[in-house]
Amino acid sequence: xxxxxxxxxxxxxxxxxxxGINLTIPDGKLVVLTGPNGGxxxxxxxxxxxxxxxxxxxxxxEGKSIKDLDxxxxxxxxxxxxxxxxxxxxxxxxxxxxxxxxxxxxxxxxLRSVLARVGMDSEAYKDRAVDNYLSGxxxxxxxxxxVILKNNKLAVFDEPEAGIDLWSFNNLIRVFEELRDERKxxxxxxxxxxxxxxxxxEIVMIQDGKVGLSGDGKGIFSRLxxxxxxxxxxxxxxx
Amino acid sequence: MADIKLDANTKALLEEVxxxxxxxxxxxxxxxxxxxxxxxxxxxxxxxxxxxxxKPGLEVRIAPGTKDxxxxxxxxxxxxxxxDLVYNDFYVGENADVTIVAGCGIHTETxxxxxxxxxxxxxLAKGARVTYEEKHIGTGSSSTEKFIDPVTEVIMEDDSYxxxxxxxxxxxxxxxxxxxxxxxxxxxxxxxxxxxTDNDETAKTFFEVELNGEGSGVNLMSRSVARGNSHQEYxxxxxxxxxxxxxxxxxxxxxxxxxVDASPKLIANNGDAELIHEAAIGKIAGEQILKxxxxxxxxxxxxxxxxxGFLK
Numbered sequence: 001x002x003x004x005x006x007x008x009x010x011x012x013x014x015x016x017x018x019x020g021i022n023l024t025i026p027d028g029k030l031v032v033l034t035g036p037n038g039g040x041x042x043x044x045x046x047x048x049x050x051x052x053x054x055x056x057x058x059x060x061x062e063g064k065s066i067k068d069l070d071x072x073x074x075x076x077x078x079x080x081x082x083x084x085x086x087x088x089x090x091x092x093x094x095x096x097x098x099x100x101x102x103x104x105x106x107x108x109x110x111l112r113s114v115l116a117r118v119g120m121d122s123e124a125y126k127d128r129a130v131d132n133y134l135s136g137x138x139x140x141x142x143x144x145x146x147v148i149l150k151n152n153k154l155a156v157f158d159e160p161e162a163g164i165d166l167w168s169f170n171n172l173i174r175v176f177e178e179l180r181d182e183r184k185x186x187x188x189x190x191x192x193x194x195x196x197x198x199x200x201x202e203i204v205m206i207q208d209g210k211v212g213l214s215g216d217g218k219g220i221f222s223r224l225x226x227x228x229x230x231x232x233x234x235x236x237x238x239x
Numbered sequence: 240m241a242d243i244k245l246d247a248n249t250k251a252l253l254e255e256v257x258x259x260x261x262x263x264x265x266x267x268x269x270x271x272x273x274x275x276x277x278x279x280x281x282x283x284x285x286x287x288x289x290x291x292x293x294k295p296g297l298e299v300r301i302a303p304g305t306k307d308x309x310x311x312x313x314x315x316x317x318x319x320x321x322x323d324l325v326y327n328d329f330y331v332g333e334n335a336d337v338t339i340v341a342g343c344g345i346h347t348e349t350x351x352x353x354x355x356x357x358x359x360x361x362x363l364a365k366g367a368r369v370t371y372e373e374k375h376i377g378t379g380s381s382s383t384e385k386f387i388d389p390v391t392e393v394i395m396e397d398d399s400y401x402x403x404x405x406x407x408x409x410x411x412x413x414x415x416x417x418x419x420x421x422x423x424x425x426x427x428x429x430x431x432x433x434x435x436t437d438n439d440e441t442a443k444t445f446f447e448v449e450l451n452g453e454g455s456g457v458n459l460m461s462r463s464v465a466r467g468n469s470h471q472e473y474x475x476x477x478x479x480x481x482x483x484x485x486x487x488x489x490x491x492x493x494x495x496x497x498x499v500d501a502s503p504k505l506i507a508n509n510g511d512a513e514l515i516h517e518a519a520i521g522k523i524a525g526e527q528i529l530k531x532x533x534x535x536x537x538x539x540x541x542x543x544x545x546x547x548g549f550l551k
Contacts, residue, residue, distance in 0.1 A: 051533075071533045075535040086530075089548055090462070091549040091551050092544070100531060
């Protein structure tokens with residue numbers, strides 16, 4: 001279980017980007033963080049995985065505080081992160097990056113398998129560099145593959161749908177369901193995409209650095225889709 | 240296979256710069272060690288002789304139409320105080336398609352400086368294709384100064400192709416590399432240089448390529464890492480004298496107090512010359528380190544993986 005307690009992130013002392021977040025992410029669930037741009041979702045994700053150090057508050061994973069651990073230590077605990085804007089490397093090949101993610105040298109069959117899961121042909125991509133010659137969608141899919149390979153207990157995806165085509169997107173939905181249902185991986189996914197929201201066990205609105213509306217995925221999803229100007233739909237106002 | 244006795248240091252250097260003995264001794268080769276010849280073998284299509292003009296070095300003549308053969312001409316310095324200067328000329332016949340493996344290793348354990356300067360000239364006849372592999376290393380005592388100063392001159396006739404793949408991955412106190420090329424119609428020169436300097440090492444690279452024939456092209460790609468207090472200089476001049484294409488790409492990573500100067504120059508003497516230069520010098524991007532840390536690597540492991548990939 002991941003518990004976030006009174007989390008504040010104020011890197012320059014001027015403004016709380018995270019302003020007292022309290023959140024519990026149950027094991028084996030797919031939780032979608034959504035909400036307006038600039039609300040603090042990515043900052044929260046980066047704080048969960050150790051990239052940001054909170055100003056105050058705590059992050060507990062399996063009952064232990066992880067707020068002072070760096071990303072390497074988070075990774076060793078089984079926490080993975082797929083960046084919103086994946087990093088490019090001159091010279092590092094797709095197969096190299098996937099080997100690093102797996103912590104060992106993958107066989108050709110394993111390379112084929114993991115790349116197929118993100119809709120890529122291993123023969124066409126495995127020996128290409130993870131550099132500027134790959135499109136945004138291609139590099140996004142490789143980013144997702146690195147997280148799939150990590151055998152994480154908790155995987156955090158920051159807008160995984162951005163830039164990928166429809167076919168790959170359908171694959172992505174299957175990947176999330178498989179990670180959750182078969183590997184019992186806890187998933188935190190930042191997304192605004194209906195298909196991803198529709199498979200969420202829980203949906204949490206993050207706005208102004210705080211948790212807004214949150215709860216059961218289906219219930220929140222239906223409110224997000226509400227076309228009526230009903231008073232309950234504060235989501236609509238937030239967006 | 241040729242039966243040549245190698246001491247441990249020479250054997251280790253040869254394996255680093257030229258590969259295993261099984262492959263090395265299979266076809267044409269010449270092994271230069273401490274200014275002498277440890278062994279030589281010609282093949283039916285590749286003849287290796289001493290230079291006719293009396294200078295130290297070789298004439299390597301590759302018959303027209305030779306296909307899929309390799310010739311090895313590595314040089315080793317393992318004795319102290321050596322200052323080796325060698326002139327090697329390569330004449331590659333029409334439509335030949337071969338690989339030339341050169342390279343130099345210096346291993347010293349005493350305080351005396353050691354130097355190897357290889358002056359190589361390549362004459363590629365029409366339609367010839369050559370892959371040239373050159374690796375430089377220095378091993379042994381780090382307090383001993385090791386110098387490697389290669390000079391390469393390339394003359395390429397119509398529609399010939401030369402890929403130069405050069406690597407220097409540390410241990411060389413100072414290197415001063417000069418490469419010049421003159422390309423005729425349809426000729427293509429590709430140069431891939433990878434360079435790592437550390438401590439107080441210095442490395443200079445100078446390229447000058449004249450694109451004289453219509454449809455000729457050059458692609459210079461230099462990737463370097465300057466660590467410690469090392470210093471690198473990169474100068475490239477691409478001169479377009481005809482309708483041609485030229486591309487120069489200089490990427491350098493700086494770590495520690497390393498310094499890199501890059502001076503690319505493009506000279507278009509013909510209105511149809513298309514010349515491009517790209518250069519990027521800087522530290523390893525923090526986000527690259529961060530990504531690899533999220534995959535479980537330590538900061539040091541991440542930096543090593545990024546540099547390994549960059550110089551691959």
